[in-house]
Amino acid sequence: MEPDSLPTEVILTHPRQFLGKVCLDWMPQPGNYLELKGKTYAVLERHHHYQYKIGGYSLHKISLYVQSAKSPAEKSLIDGRWVVGDASCRFNAKSELLRCAVNPEGPCKGCRFYELLSK
Template identity: 65%
Template structure:
């Protein structure tokens, strides 16, 4: 069964403005990246907008709140999802949005704060 393409409004978080409206055949989660009109954005929040029709609520559209961001080059697979940076470092935030507390801008390669996690 094919997923229906839903109207998706892409909204820049700061300054708050609509970047555009698209029809997507996938559901971007916070932490994923989206290309719109040649620019790359990180998805920060996803809101669902429902419509009541014929006695039922149905998903009408999705609003994505984004910020401009380059696609990260350093990612690690951690507990079933991609996270920024090296997930084997003790300082890793294990997040799709933040690399770590001591070196948030990276890179992890050659970082003087790198400390392997105890296993």
């Protein structure tokens, strides 16, 4: 194991299924996408597991709870994080998981509900 890699368990939420263990060199956040064994998953939850060693606790492993997903083709960068869809639309949810209420499946391009966000 590399010094900066995180031992990570990947668990499918529904139906509950252990997908495997991987070592990641980045800290996955809910809303991020993860490629594993040729499939794409959306990260829903992240749990930290600590282990006591002399001198205190240290991060031992991470569990990721995921669901099957398609990596979104449309993304916008807002305040340093990626959200699904066109963030210039009034109806965009500004979320990593949900595009919007009126057209959640997308695409944003050509959507009849598109309204430019007023500042």
